[in-house]
Amino acid sequence: MVMMTTTGMMPLSGFPREEALRAALYMLHMPACYVPTRVEASEMIACQIRGTSGMATTQPTFNNEKEQDDGHRTTCAPPAAAAPSGPSPAGTPSPALSSPTASPTRTSDGTSNSSGLVPTTHTSAPTQSPPTTTTTTTTGDSLTPSHAATAPAPAWDVLTGGGGGCLSLRNAKFANVDVTYHYENNKTFHAEVDADGDLTCPSPLQCGNRRIGGLQECQTISVQISHQSCANYKTLLLHVPPGPENFRLVECVQRKKPTRLFVYAGKQMQRRAVTQRKLNTSISVKVKCHALYSDIQRQHLFLSENNTSTEEEFEITDLEPHRNYTCSSEVFYGNHLVVEERKTIETDFGTPDSLSNVACTTVSATEGKATWESPQPIFHNFSLCYHRLNSGSRNCIDLSENVKEHYLSNLDPYTKYEVSVHAYVIGKIRREGAARTCEFQTASAAPSEVRNLVVVPKSDNIMQVTCDPPEHFNGPSTHVYRLEVLTGGSVVKRDSQKKCQFLVTDLHYSTQYTFEVYYYNGDMVEIQIQLLNQHPVNNSKALISFLVFLIVVTSIALMVVLYKIYDLHKRRSSNLDEEQELVVRDDEKQLMNVEPIHADVLLETYKRKIADEGRLFLAEFQSIPRVFSKFPIKEARKSFNQNKNRYVDILPYDYNRVELSEINGDAGSNYINASYIDGYKEPRKYIAAQGNPPTVPGSLRGTVLGRVQEGVSEVACVPLLGPREETVDDFWRMIWEQKATVIVMVTRCEEGNRNKCAEYWPSMEESAREYGDVLVKVTDYKTCPDYIIQKFSITNKKEKIAGREVTHVQFTSWPDHGVPEDPHLLLKLRRRVNAFSNFFSGPILVHCSAGVGRTGTYIGIDAMLEGLEAENRVDVYGYVVKLRRQRCLMVQVEAQYILIHQALVEYNQFGETEVSLSEFHPYLSNMKKRDPPSEPSPLEAEFQRLPSYRSWRTQHTGNREENKSKNRTSSVVPYDYNRVQLRHELDVSKESEHESDESSDDDSDTEDPGRYINASFVMSYWKPEVMIAAQGPLKETVGDFWQMVFQRKVKVIVMLTELKNGDQEACAQYWGEGKQTFGDLDVHTKETTPSSAYTLRVFELRHSKRKEPRTVYQYQYSSWGVEELPAAPKDLVSMVRDLKQQLPRRRAAEGSKHHKNVPVLVHCRDGSQQTGLFCALFNLLESAETEDVVDVFQVVKSLRKARPGMVSTFKARAESKAQQDDPKPSSSPAGTGRAANGPESPALTQSA
Missing domain, CATH: 2.60.40.10 (Immunoglobulins)
Structure with a gap:
């Protein structure tokens, strides 16, 4: 076995680390060492090595091939030895001429390792056999006997001892040969051979005393070892390992598999003809990775002996993304550990899931x-x-x-x-x-203009109109072109064609015509293009025809005029009815067939009809005749009655007008401009009347003015004439004779600097007044935010019967232009009116200015709500047609027609949510019960019905990049429509000195665009006094906060937070101990008064361009944590009662007049959580004190529309009674509604 050490190895830690996506990818650069099966002659150098027999064998030297790949990989392959020139005689050694036979490697315990991985060892005895015809090798360097395929076994002789002794000497001298490789700086190896003998090496290797130098990586070298005790030399086969610089562990980016580890083997195997090569020894790798709670171990055999492979990478899977791993790798060349390296890696982020x-x-x-x-x-x-x-x-x-x-x-x-x-x-x-x-x-839009409109005369009095299609249809391609021909501003001809080709005939001589062409896409209103003016062709025939036509028309017109004069004096009723029958058919023909709407689809139907700017509503409304001409109007047009009509074109039909009793046979004494109106299945439930005209100078009496409209254009209404004394007298005479006990007045006496109706009742100063024979006394007067309720006692001097009580309800929240934005106000008005009406009462008298627009709207809502409750469906279109048949122009404009639908939707969606104080506690107890227990309580269900109003209005200003840093949280950004705007300093300096004066400046014209503050206007219970809901100021917005306080003339600041919420800032401290200056504004802290309930601070504000200072009171209630209810509700109610003493008193005469000065500013951390609950409590306390009723649902709904996040979650908490000794609603918690104190009184709170 061969041992390889890393002496002289180049360091491996200095290579640059490549960034990976989510996993570290290891690249192993190593040579592929092969012995070719066939080598060209030019690749071989033969040298003679003489054996003991004197025979020569051809010993090849090796072609060291180096190839650079990506700057890191080196590949070397030794060429195969050439075949011997002849058979080797016995005893002649021969080097291995082919790749050794692959054999399974063994571990130290003798077991087979099928993966080819073996433990690293440093010394191993080579496998050796007695002389035989076969040759064996080991996976390491080995002592290899000579090979002769057919010759007898070689003789192993000992010079001194004869047979057998040499074998012993061989075992002693040539067994257990250790070879150690050393890597030199010149990228060559030298081997140290631990053997007792002489070494003989092929050229150009340097063989010395147990040392062989000049070895190249991946070479296979045969070295001869001889000893004086043996006659024969022995061959030592050296397998030189690859150079250690070829094994470099680096990280690389793998884009597709971020949680896998890769060991890369290089692309050399693909560039070579791997099928012609065989492996000399195996290359294997072990990789271990460790992380917290995770251990991964993998091993892999890249190349094995006698095998070829095209593998380039070895995957290690199951790594987790975004984790730290400690990984180690060991690379083996055969049994030799070539490189071992350890690295710490961090896997990259994983691929996000799909949305x-x-x-x-x-x-x-x-x-x-x-x-x-x-x-x-x-x-x-x-x-x-x-x-x-x-x-x-x-x-x-x-x-x-x-x-x-x-x-x-x-x-x-x-x-x-x-x-x-x-x-x-x-x-x-x-x-x-x-x-x-x-x-x-996207939705449809109006099509673009048609192009190339051309009008060409074709012949006498005939024109041809052509055009090209519009560039953008912006809707369904209906291919409908419409032509209108106008003269003198009136349409005289209309036509529709699939193609823009029109032939216009029968034009009149010497007349200028305007041609307008539209393209209709089926969804949107047509768009007209340029107007073309043309004259018909002038010729004599056309002129003669025109003159004849003019004479005929003039004659007919003269005859018609004469006939009309005669008919006005002599025509009888039968003739009139016959003529009107002809008109009836025209009135009825234009009506549409509109089906009643079921309650279950009322909301969906409304949404469908209001889409596309209310196109379907407009079509329905315009199909209803303004006046049904089949009903005669004679009495109103009589000369002695004309001065009793407020407008010349709003007159009652004769068949259902209210007739008064005649006075002394006076002609016209039985006339008043009022009509009976049927309710839902109740004849003559209402009387619709015009308002009493205000008194004007006598010089204007008898002046006749043109027609007017209520609603959008009602501001243009002008009285027909000033009333005479009997006008108001007739009004009260009608009330007495018709036994009316409820009057509903749907107008203010003055709107938009115009007189809308006379004040036909006694003033509070005079208490009583006579109107003809009727004496009217004021017995009670109550002002509420949206209406004024008065009680009158009326008696008739000529009748000896007891007097009657009449309730007068005046609705004051109808805007000067348009209709009320919130239909809930009219539902509330209806509840008040119906509370005063009973079965024995006469008709309900409803009037506005003309007695048709607002009057018809209120009557329509009341009647349709009765129908909805009785039949669970409504027929608004049918009822408005019925109203028009009983009084002309009832529900006068489209907006009023839509308002009726909106009120029905509001009632159908949310129902009755107002509760009187006397019924509040039993009502609350029932609302909190769960039946069954698994279902939400009615109170929870009511809260869930609240509209969220998320993104219902734009928030562009607060979301601008330059303003985002001024928002404490991105979830609470003020809506654009009601955000508080800061004005230029120049405009501020022009304001009035007095706090009570109102500014007439329009905020949108004077806003400083470079300044923004997170604050919103919030309507208070008394509509004129609007509160401000603001976030706690940031350090960089403290100056803007005080400018807002000064510009909006804030009188009281309510602070509902501490300066810090834990470690986070909840509000910057915007006051100091002494004086602070913010631009032109100085803020002095004059007084600080702490109490158990709250802390009161008094500030004095001085502007450098103003003389008088202003005093501002701050009430800080700090016992209220974020996401919690107030710790002591009793103290909170007490603070509300105290701060109201600092507010300017509201003048009753101001009615619903809107102010720009804002007396109360409320803020918490984000201006939404505690602020929303406080504003709700503040308004509910006012409602309980003024009207003895509370409506938590509507209060919360209005707050949600004003600012995001207001009262957005539901919580209930039993609260202790706030005040034991004062039963009045003004101080008793019983009057606080659902935010009240008292047994089991819930509080609605909100969180972000």
């Missing part, structure tokens, strides 16, 4: 939205790519790991897109997970 729940939705014609759920393993970012389906280049963007949705903008309308999303990780290389895809189609 789950990838979905695409359509947002608009140019926008789409992709959503997904993150994978579980480690990943760094997302890559999102999208493109037009089946065409178009891919657009790819990288998104951060916390993003779970992305909006795609600037898309083409009505186009299918494919979106693919995958996660990726960047370690030693970038590794991407499998992509998940989804598809969506």
Whole structure:
């Protein structure tokens, strides 16, 4: 056996380490040592070695072949020995002329190792046999006897002793030969032979005393050993190992298998004709890797004796990603340990899993939205790519790991897109997970203009209109082109064709026409292109025809005028009815067949109709005639009644108008502009009346103005004329005669600096007033945020009967323009009205300004809710048609028609959630019961019905790159529509000195675009006073925080957090002991008063450009941890009661007038958790004090719409009673609703 040491070996640790993806990949560079079966003559050099018999044998020298591969691998292969020139006589030794026969290796215990791996040994006795015709070798260097295939066994003689003695001497001298190889710096080996004899080596080797020099790696050399005691020399076969520099362990990148270890054997075996070579000895490897809780051991035989192989790499699997391993490898050349190396590696990140729940939705014609759920393993970012389906280049963007949705903008309308999303990780290389895809189609949009519109005269009074299709259809390809021909602003001809080719005939001479062409894509409104003006061809025939036509038309018109004059005086009723029958058919023909809507599909139907900007709602609404002409309107048009009408075109039908009793036979004394309206299966449930016109100077009496509209355009309403005394008198006479006990007024007396209705009741100062024979006294007056309730006692001087009580409910939250944004307000109004109505009452009198728009809307909501409760379905379209048949223009604009549907959806989705204080505790007890216990309680189910309003409005400003650092958390970013804007200092300096004055500046015009603060406006219970919900200021935003306080004239700051939450900052300390300066603003801490419940601080704010300072009060309630309920709710309620004393008193006359000064600012850590619960509690306490009712559901719903994360989770906690000695709602926790104190009173809280 041969022992190889590493004396003189080059160090292996200085090689550069290559970065790997997730696993370390070991590359083993080693030579492939072969003995060729056939060698060309040019590759051989013969030398004569003389044996004892005097016969010469051909001993080959070796062609040392070196080939450089990738700068590391060296391959060498010794050529085969040439065949002897003749048969060898007995006793003539011959070197091995072919590769040794492969034999299984043995381990130290004698067992066979089938893998070819053997333990490393340093000394081994060579296998030896007496003279025989066969030759054997071992896997190491061996003493090999001469070989003669047919000759007798060679003689082993001893010069001094004769037969047998030499054998003993051989055993003594030539047995147990040890060979040690030493590697020199010149990349050659020298061998030290531990044998007692003389060495004879082929040239150019240097043989000395037990030393052989000049050996090349991978050579197989025959060396002769002779001894004076033996007649014959013996041959020692040396297998020189590869040089140690060929075995280099380095890490390399393997992209496809990041959790596997590789041992690389080089590509030489593929470049050589391996089928013509045989292995001289085996090459094997052992690899062990250790990590925490993981041990891996693998072994592999790359090449074995008499075998060929094309293997290049050896895999070690089952490594885990992103772990540290200590790996060692041992490379054996035969039984010799050639290289042993140990390394510590770190496997790379694993390939991320594919995403789950990838979905695409359509947002608009140019926008789409992709959503997904993150994978579980480690990943760094997302890559999102999208493109037009089946065409178009891919657009790819990288998104951060916390993003779970992305909006795609600037898309083409009505186009299918494919979106693919995958996660990726960047370690030693970038590794991407499998992509998940989804598809969506953008919504339709208006088509682009048609092109090349041309109008060509074809003949007399005939024009041909042609055009090319639009460049972008942006919707279904209906291939419908529409032509409109206009003259004088009126459409005189219409046509539709599949192709843009129109032939327009019967045009009039000397008339200018405008031709408009549209393309209709089936989903969107047509888009008109350029207008072309043309005149018909001028010729004599056309002129004559035109003159004849003009004479005929003039004559007919004159006859019609004369007939109308005659008909106005002489026509009888039968003739009128006959004429109107002809009109009826036109009115009824335009109606649509709209099916009633079942409650189960009410929401889905609403969503379908409101889509595409309410296209279906508009079609329904426009199909209803504004006035049904089959119903005569004669009384309202009589001259003595015209001054009683507020508008000239809003008049009651004769058949259902309210008739008053006549007074002394006075003509017209029985007329008032009011109509009976049927309810849901209840005739004449309502009276719809116009509002009493306000008094105007007498010089304007009798002035007739044009038609008007309520709703969107109602701001343009102008009184027809100033009322006379009897106008208001008739109104109260109608109330008395019709026995009405409830008046619903759906307007304010003044809106948008215009008078909408006269104040037809006594003022609080005068208490009572007479209106004709009716005496009206004010007995009660109550102001609420959305309405004012008054109680009147009325008596008739001419009738000796007891007086009556009339309830007047005035709705004050209808905006000057449009309709209320929240339909819940009208549902709340309905509840109040119905609470005052009873079975014995007369009709409910409803009026606004004209008595049609808002009036019809309220009546429609009330009647349809009754139908929904009775039949579980609604027929809004049918009922509005019925309203128009009973009073013209009822539900006057489309927005009011949609509002009726919205109110029905609100009621159907959420039901009644308002609770009176007297019923609150038993109601709460029932709401908390679980029946069965496994199901959620009704209270939990109600909380689950709350809309989340996630991403319902844009948040562009807060998500800008320059503003992201100003958000304490990315999950709470203010919506754009109600965020607090900071104004320029110049604009601030122009403000009024007085805190009560309002600023008329528009925030959007004066905002400083370089300044942003995370704060939102939140509506309080009293609508004019809007609160601010803000996050705790950061150190870099303290100055902006105080500017917001100053600009918004904040009077009270409510702080609901400590400065730190554990080790993290919850709020920067924005005050100091003395004076702090922030730009032009100085902040002085004037007073600090701690108490058991809270800490009160008083600040004085001085602006450098203002004279007067401002005082701001801060209430810090600190017994309230993040994600928790307040530790002492009683103290919190007490603090609310105390801070209200610092707020400016609300003036009753202000009604629902909106202010820009904000008296209360509330903040916690993120402006959402504790802030949301506090705002809910604040509003509920106000509601309990003012109306003796609470509606937790609607309060929380409005807060969620105002700011993300407000009251977003459900928790219940039994709270102690806050105040034992004051039963009034203002201080009693019983009036706090679901956030109240009291036995088993739940609190709704929120967390991020």
